[in-house]
Amino acid sequence: xxxxxxxxxxxxRLAMLNxxxxxxxAYRRDLAAVLGYMSRLDPAALSGVExxxxxxxxxxxxxxxxxxxxxxxxxxLGIAPETDGPFIKVPKVLGGTGGGSA
Amino acid sequence: xxxxxxxxxxxxxxxxxxxxxxxxxAAAAVEQATRLQPLLNACIDVFEEPxxxxxxxxxxxxxxxxxxxxxxxxxxxxxxxxxEGYRSPFSATAATRAERAGATIIAKTNLDEFAMGSSxxxxxxxxxxxxxxxxxxxxxSSSGSAAAVAAGIVPLALGSxxxxxxxxxxxxxxxxxxxxxxxxxxxxxxxxxxxxxxQVGTLTRNVEDxxxxxxxxxxxxxxxxxxxxxxxxxxxxxxxxxxxxxTIGVPAQAHSGSxxxxxxxxxxxxxxxxASRGARIVAIDLPMTDRGIAAYYIVAAAEASSNxxxxxxxxxxxxxxxxxxxxxxxxxxxxxGLGAEVQRRIMLGTxxxxxxxxxxxxxxxxxxxxxxxxDFDAAFTAGCHAVLMPTTPGPAWTFGDRNNDPVAMYLEDxxxxxxxxxxxxxxxVPSTPxxxxxxxxxxxxxxxxxxxxxxxxxxxxxxxxxxx
Numbered sequence: 001x002x003x004x005x006x007x008x009x010x011x012x013r014l015a016m017l018n019x020x021x022x023x024x025x026a027y028r029r030d031l032a033a034v035l036g037y038m039s040r041l042d043p044a045a046l047s048g049v050e051x052x053x054x055x056x057x058x059x060x061x062x063x064x065x066x067x068x069x070x071x072x073x074x075x076x077l078g079i080a081p082e083t084d085g086p087f088i089k090v091p092k093v094l095g096g097t098g099g100g101s102a
Numbered sequence: 103x104x105x106x107x108x109x110x111x112x113x114x115x116x117x118x119x120x121x122x123x124x125x126x127x128a129a130a131a132v133e134q135a136t137r138l139q140p141l142l143n144a145c146i147d148v149f150e151e152p153x154x155x156x157x158x159x160x161x162x163x164x165x166x167x168x169x170x171x172x173x174x175x176x177x178x179x180x181x182x183x184x185x186e187g188y189r190s191p192f193s194a195t196a197a198t199r200a201e202r203a204g205a206t207i208i209a210k211t212n213l214d215e216f217a218m219g220s221s222x223x224x225x226x227x228x229x230x231x232x233x234x235x236x237x238x239x240x241x242x243s244s245s246g247s248a249a250a251v252a253a254g255i256v257p258l259a260l261g262s263x264x265x266x267x268x269x270x271x272x273x274x275x276x277x278x279x280x281x282x283x284x285x286x287x288x289x290x291x292x293x294x295x296x297x298x299x300x301q302v303g304t305l306t307r308n309v310e311d312x313x314x315x316x317x318x319x320x321x322x323x324x325x326x327x328x329x330x331x332x333x334x335x336x337x338x339x340x341x342x343x344x345x346x347x348x349t350i351g352v353p354a355q356a357h358s359g360s361x362x363x364x365x366x367x368x369x370x371x372x373x374x375x376x377a378s379r380g381a382r383i384v385a386i387d388l389p390m391t392d393r394g395i396a397a398y399y400i401v402a403a404a405e406a407s408s409n410x411x412x413x414x415x416x417x418x419x420x421x422x423x424x425x426x427x428x429x430x431x432x433x434x435x436x437x438x439g440l441g442a443e444v445q446r447r448i449m450l451g452t453x454x455x456x457x458x459x460x461x462x463x464x465x466x467x468x469x470x471x472x473x474x475x476x477d478f479d480a481a482f483t484a485g486c487h488a489v490l491m492p493t494t495p496g497p498a499w500t501f502g503d504r505n506n507d508p509v510a511m512y513l514e515d516x517x518x519x520x521x522x523x524x525x526x527x528x529x530x531v532p533s534t535p536x537x538x539x540x541x542x543x544x545x546x547x548x549x550x551x552x553x554x555x556x557x558x559x560x561x562x563x564x565x566x567x568x569x570x
Contacts, residue, residue: 008449015407015452016414017445018437027449030508034450035463037509038396043466051468052475055298055525056285061327075191081421090416093428 001036003028103130110163110257110311114204117162124162125154128206131164134255135209142231144249145209147176158204159318165200166250166259169210170217171302172291173197180293181215181225184413184420184439194291195323196260196302203318208256211246215441216410217262217295219243220270220514221504224443229501234276234544238498241271244305248275251305258315259305264296265398266493266518268303269530273493273546276532278563280304280312283553284525285330287316288323296405297328299398299522309531309564313337316556330554337557341564348562350376351386351486358516362496364536365545369492371534372547372566376490379565386481386489390474391520397474398519399512400454400467406444407451413439446508475524482552488562489550492517493530497543517548527556531566 008027012019019027073086082089103122106112107130116122135148146169153175156162167173170180172190179185197207214224222230222245230245232238233253240249244261248271251259261268263281272279280303287302294300304315317338322331356369377383390397415421415435422434440448454463481489495516504511521528530546537543547566551559 011449011453011456014456015445015448016411016432016436017440017448018433019445023445027446030446031450031453033507033509034399034512035453037512038400038454038463038467041393041396041400041463041466041470043462043469046466046469046473049469049472051465052472052523053298053468055475055523056328056330063324063327071191076417079189079191079418081415081418088417091425091427091431 001032001039003032103127104134104254107131107134107164107254107257108307110160110306110314113163113257114159114161117156124156124204124206127162128152128154128164128208131208131256134253135250138253138255141236142233142249142253143228144211144230144246144253144255146179146181146212146227146246148209149176149207152206152208153201154206155201155204158202159314160200160258161204163205163258164208164256165205166209166211166247166256167197167207168213168244168247168259168261170213170262170293171197171260172293173207173210176210178210178293179227181213181227182439182441182444183226186226186420188419190291192291195288195325196319197291199319200260200315205258209250211244211250211259213245214243215444216293217243217264217267218406218443218447220266220511222246222271223501223505224441226441232275232498235498235541238500238543239274241274241498243267244271247305248272248277248279251275251277251307257307257311261303261305262292263301263303263522264299265402265522266515268305269493269518269528269546269548270515272305272530274498274544276544278306278309278312278532279530279546280316281521281528282316282320282556283330283527285328286320286527286554286556288326288329290323290325294409296402297409298405299402309560309567310338310341312529313341313560320556332554335557337560340557341560343561345487345558345561348381349384349485349487350381350562351384351481351489353386353388353391353489353491355388355391356491358495360495361492362536364534365492365496368533368536368545369490369547372490376565384486386484386486388477388481388520390470390477391516393470394474394520394523395512395516397467397470398515398523399450400463401471403447403451404455404464405451407448407455410440410444410448415439471523474520478520478524478526478550487551488559491548491550493546493548497536497538497545521550526553527551527559529559529563531563533566
């Protein structure tokens with residue numbers, strides 16, 4: 001199992017992370033080692049098995065359609081990094097260089 | 103006073119008989135926590151003036167909670183720079199239930215960042231040390247909770263167990279670590295790591311104290327849609343009831359050649375003890391034990407990559423300054439705020455969920471998860487009341503021993519992750535210890551039961567304790 005620097009950067013773009021060149025090299029080594037270990041799960045040997053998505057006894061629980069307790073607005077604004085009146089403030093969304101890959 | 107801090111029962115008895123007050127007990131625990139902090143680094147915050155409670159099943163019991171469990175006062179950091187100054191506006195249901203039952207929360211404990219780690223070394227607040235040997239790791243990720251109980255700071259601590267994070271540090275520190283059935287304890291206010299596995303658990307010095315705490319903590323919660331609405335008995339009251347025809351399954355995989363040699367002896371001693379107390383011991387097969395690690399780390403990383411997407415610097419937590427647009431703010435906040443192991447698991451999870459790899463890794467891991475659960479179900483259907491195996495392949499290691507090789511660290515979880523994959527209850531109980539270079543180090547054996555059989559599991563675990 002080998003991963004190129006470009007493979008790692010593509011995953012980092014999806015994960016919303018900015019690895020340095022050193023970190024990219026570390027990921028190439030570490031992720032390849034972990035993924036190599038994981039390849040011992042043989043898809044062919046398990047092909048007839050139903051995937052287990054929920055272990056819980058409860059799959060869907062429906063609540064009454066009523067208004068429940070909510071956090072006070074001041075408590076929510078109080079933990080935000082930057083606010084403007086009743087709003088949480090963030091840098092501009094459009095016009096940057098990021099390109100909306102989220 | 104400090105002797106009282108070694109058991110839940112003795113705290114409750116002392117407070118109810120008015121020999122000491124809950125405030126005095128809390129003050130003694132705070133004093134211990136503060137005194138031992140430079141040696142162990144078990145706590146992220148100690149509450150100098152805790153909110154003292156004194157009535158209920160846990161009357162006056164000083165309690166420490168892992169710092170990924172939200173409290174509406176002080177900080178909730180998850181051991182991460184990302185949440186260094188984060189103050190939760192609400193409390194976790196588990197914390198509230200403990201307080202309503204009379205417990206006094208005196209500290210938030212250190213942990214591997216966002217509960218990702220098996221050694222307690224991956225915390226932005228520095229590593230926790232093992233009270234049994236400060237040169238060694240206490241295990242993880244509930245490292246500080248285990249250290250706080252083992253050091254006699256508190257008789258009870260809450261942890262979280264996603265792949266063994268309560269049971270493994272319990273084994274490394276000589277404690278009882280209990281992980282209930284998936285859905286038994288509300289996760290409202292437990293910061294999510296891998297939601298199909300995460301479960302709150304307890305660290306105590308003995309089985310009876312675990313029973314008392316679980317009786318209070320378990321139960322349905324309207325604030326957690328995965329919590330299960332089933333009756334909860336007073337587990338401490340039924341602890342000494344005999345078990346007719348007790349049958350214990352020991353899997354062939356428990357005798358792995360890669361275990362430390364003393365692990366085999368600990369398992370043998372535990373098996374003999376259960377047999378001497380009337381249990382029939384049968385050999386079973388859990389053929390997916392090894393492959394369970396791969397399945398667990400694929401699914402847990404996938405869920406982590408999704409859960410931790412919320413830490414983006416927008417609404418709370420750390421925000422990188424001076425970003426020119428939103429995208430840059432997200433990326434820089436996450437890269438600066440999240441530690442190396444957390445970023446590695448997010449990268450891994452993103453990879454296995456990405457187009458072209460999803461079926462090969464993620465779906466395959468979910469199929470393996472089915473097999474793991476089916477193997478346990480087969481043992482229970484065949485008549486086993488519980489499965490017995492080691493909690494860990496060896497005793498606590500020295501700092502730095504596993505840090506250069508993520509796979510080596512993950513392999514330490516071989517005996518614990520199957521329980522989380524199958525959603526079952528399990529308890530680690532102290533066993534015959536290991537001896538390494540003349541030093542005695544704790545080991546644990548693990549009992550795994552059918553879903554919702556916490557009471558039965560505690561009764562079996564009680565048979566393994568010395569003072570029978």
